Amino acid sequence: MIYRTLGRTGAPVGVIGLGCEYLINQPASQIVSVVREALDAGVNYFDLFYAQPAIRDAYGEALAGRRHQVMVAGHLGASYQDGPDGQYARTRDLAVSEAYIHDLLRRLRTDYLDVLFLHNCDEPDDYEVVITRHRELAERFRQQGKARYLGFSSHTPATALRAVTSGAVEVLMFPIHLLEHAQEERTALLSACVEHNVGVVAMKPYAGGKILQEHASAAVTPVACLSYALAQFGVATVVPGAANLAQLRDALHYLDATAAERDFSPALRQLGAVGATSACVYCNHCLPCPVGIDIGAVTRALDLARRGAQEAARQAYARLATPASDCLQCGDCASRCPWHLDPPAAMAAAAALLE
Ligand code: SF4
Ligand code: SF4
Numbered sequence: 001m002i003y004r005t006l007g008r009t010g011a012p013v014g015v016i017g018l019g020c021e022y023l024i025n026q027p028a029s030q031i032v033s034v035v036r037e038a039l040d041a042g043v044n045y046f047d048l049f050y051a052q053p054a055i056r057d058a059y060g061e062a063l064a065g066r067r068h069q070v071m072v073a074g075h076l077g078a079s080y081q082d083g084p085d086g087q088y089a090r091t092r093d094l095a096v097s098e099a100y101i102h103d104l105l106r107r108l109r110t111d112y113l114d115v116l117f118l119h120n121c122d123e124p125d126d127y128e129v130v131i132t133r134h135r136e137l138a139e140r141f142r143q144q145g146k147a148r149y150l151g152f153s154s155h156t157p158a159t160a161l162r163a164v165t166s167g168a169v170e171v172l173m174f175p176i177h178l179l180e181h182a183q184e185e186r187t188a189l190l191s192a193c194v195e196h197n198v199g200v201v202a203m204k205p206y207a208g209g210k211i212l213q214e215h216a217s218a219a220v221t222p223v224a225c226l227s228y229a230l231a232q233f234g235v236a237t238v239v240p241g242a243a244n245l246a247q248l249r250d251a252l253h254y255l256d257a258t259a260a261e262r263d264f265s266p267a268l269r270q271l272g273a274v275g276a277t278s279a280c281v282y283c284n285h286c287l288p289c290p291v292g293i294d295i296g297a298v299t300r301a302l303d304l305a306r307r308g309a310q311e312a313a314r315q316a317y318a319r320l321a322t323p324a325s326d327c328l329q330c331g332d333c334a335s336r337c338p339w340h341l342d343p344p345a346a347m348a349a350a351a352a353l354l355e
Contacts, residue, residue, distance in 0.1 A: 001014040001015070001016070001041065001042025001043065001044070001255060002014065002015045002255065003015070003044075004236040004237065005199070005236065006045075006071075006149075006170075006171060006199035006201075006236040006237070007170055007171060007193070007197050007198045007199025007200070007234070007236065008170050008197040008198070008199070009115075009148070009149045009170050009171065009199055011071060011114070011149075012044075013044060013045040013071060013199075013236050013237045014042050014043050014044045014045060014237060015230055015236075015237055015238065015254070015255075016041075016043055016226065016237070016238065016240070016251055016252060016254055016255065017043060017044075017045035017046065017047065017201070017237040017238065017239040018034075018035070018038050018043055018045070018046050018047070018239060018240070018241075018242065018248075019047050019203060019239035019240060019241045020046075020047060020048050020049065020050050020055060020059075020241070021050075021241040021283070022241030022242055022243035022247065023055060023058075023241070023242070023243060024050055024052065024055055025052075025054075026243060026244075028054065028057065028058040028061070030243075030244060031055060031058035031059065031062065032058055032061050032062040033245060034242055034243075034244065034245060034248050035058075035059060035062035035063065036062050037245055037248055037249075038242075038248060038252075039062075039063075039066055039069070039070065041252050041255070043070075043252075044069060044070045044071055045070070045071045045073070045201070045237045045239065046059070046063075046070060046071070046072050046073065047073045047173070047201065047203070047239045048072060048073065048074060048075075048104065048108075049073075049074070049075040049078045049117070049119065049120075049153075050078070050080070050088060051078050051079050051080040051088065051100050051103070051104070052080050052086050052088075053103075053107065056103070056104055056107035056108065057107050059072075059107070059108055060107045060108045060109045063108065063109070063110075064109060067108070067109070067110050070114075071114035071115065072108060072110070072113055072114055072115075073113065073114060073115040073116075073117060073151065073171075073173075073201070074101055074104045074105075074113040074115075074116055074117070074147075075116075075117045075119035075120070075153065076097050076098075076100075076101060076116055076117065076118055076119055076134055076137065076138050076141075077090055077091055077092060077097050077118065077119035077120065077121075077130070077134060078090065078091075078100060078119045078120070079091040079093075079096050079097070079100045081288045087284075087287045087288045087289070087292065087294070088284055088287050088288070089287060089288040090119065090120050090285070090336070092126070092129055092130070092133075092134070094133060094134070094137055097134065097137065098137060101113070101116070101141065101146070105146065111145070111146065112145060112146050112147065112148060113141075113146065113147050113148070114147075114148050114149060115147075115148070115149045115150070115151045115170075115171050115201075116138050116141055116142070116146075116147035116149070116150055116151065117150075117151040117152060117153045117171070117173060118130045118131070118134050118135060118138060118150070118151070118152050118153070118163070118169070119153050120153055120154070120155075120285060120338075121152065121153070121154050121159060121163075122154055122155055122156040122159050122338045123156075123159065124159065127159050127162060127163070131162075131163065131166065131168060135150070135168055138150050149170045149171055150168065150169045150170060150171070151169050151170065151171035151172065151173060151201070152164070152168075152169040152171070152172055152173070153172075153173035153174075153203075154172070154173075154174060155174070155175055155285075155338035155339070156338060157183075157185035157186050157188065157189045158185065160172055160174055160189050161188065161189050161192055164189065164192050164193055164196055164198045165192055165196060167196070169198065170198060170199065171198065171199045171200075171201060172189075172193055172198050172199070172200050172201070172234075173200075173201040173203050173239075174186075174189070174190075174200060174201075174202065174203065175202075175203050175204040175207075176190075176200075176202035176203070176204070176205065176228075176229045176232050176235065176238070177204055177205050177206065177207040177211060177225060177228070177229065178207075178211060178220075178224075178225060178228050178264065178267055178268060178271050179207050179210070179211060179271065181228075181268055181271075187233070190232055190233035190234045190235070191233055191234075193233065193234035194233050194234045198234065199234070199236045200232070200233075200234040200235045200236060201235075201236065201237055201238075201239055202229040202230070202232065202235045202237070202238040202239070203238075203239055204283070205225045205226055205228070205229040205238050205239075205240050206222070206225050206240060206241075208280070208282040208283055208296075209241075209282065209300075210282075210303075211225055211271075212225070213303075213304075214307065215270065215271060217270060218266075219266035219267045219269070219270050220267045220270055220271065221261070221267075222240070222247075222250040222251055222253070222254070223250075223253055223254045223257045223261045223262060224261070224262070224263075224264040224266075224267040225240075225264075225267070226238050226240060226251060226254045227254065227257075227261075227262040227263070227264045228264040228267065228268075230254075231264070280296070280299040280300075280303070280339075280341055280343070280346065282296035282297070282299060282300045283296060283338075284296040285336060285337065285338055286333035286334070286336045286337045286343050287333070287336075289322075289327075289332070289333060290328065290330065290332065291322060291326045291327070291328060292321065292322045292326075293320075293322045293323075293324060293326060293327060293347065294320055294321070294322065295333055295343050295346070295347070297316070297320055298317070298320060298324045298346065298347060298350045299343065299346045299350070300316065301313045301314075301316040301317040301320070301350065301354060302324075302346055302349055302350040302353065302354065304316065305350075305353050305354060306353075313354060314354060317350070317354045323351065323355055324346075324347040324348070324350035324351040324354070324355070325347075325351040325355055327344060327347035327348065327351070329344045329347075329348070330344075331344055
């Protein structure tokens, strides 16, 4: 493993960390084996924003006896809705937020988190709430010894910049991938992170899988994506998702990759015509849906179908518990999409194409 310092926390973190998005709903044994192999490879930074009990319990089992070797990041403001689908839900309810941190500590079999993120904050109004009320609660966790460092997770450069320059947080979690190369606002944000010594955790290095699904080539590889993220200002670690050991090993290959494999300039050239994110990255930040639609998964199936992979799209779609045709067109999800996409329109398109 190669280690970098995580901003002014001073903590050494492996350049390859692990996100949890692809591990959701995987069997516990699979989660445990992925986390343990990551540990054996020297991964020491694990982000765990999901609140579903199963993934938290599996992480607790995987980290048993090794908790002291790693940094674990939890998110204040991440919860989930009980019920058959158990969907992720962002919350600004302080009591609910607090309860989910206690739940995380208990299921991880630990009494502290290394980084406690103010979770998923993009809009100016929400920033005012989060940087006051949630931060106060986060500071209380820190005073109680239950959190070592405070972080801020966001998808919006202007909002993230406010947090970084406020002096309130030591870590920023932000999406960094090839498709958003050279965006001026992002560059300014990352420069500010360097200036304020805020450690950057790069999330979504594959743009929710889109880069590899749509552009994979000899140039566009997991190593190139990770190498790109790690080359940006202020980035200490990148947290790719890995649904299984094969995907984890693809990411860990960064560590013994050749200079040519790490050279992401051919990937940039190949993707040169692709601009800012204007399409879904399947992150499900737009949940919860009142009828239980897995919006990210439906949109992923829709994109597959639109790219001509009809059979794979139909198979993926058939596995979903709630069809897109159940969509009420209420628009709640659209207001929560960090990229201001139109998921109700995607639901209508999916229903037309896949049902
Ligand atoms: S618009 Fe449709 S998909 Fe979006 S939250 Fe409402 S019911 Fe769910
Ligand atoms: S519509 Fe937006 S929030 Fe929802 S899954 Fe897609 S990118 Fe994420």
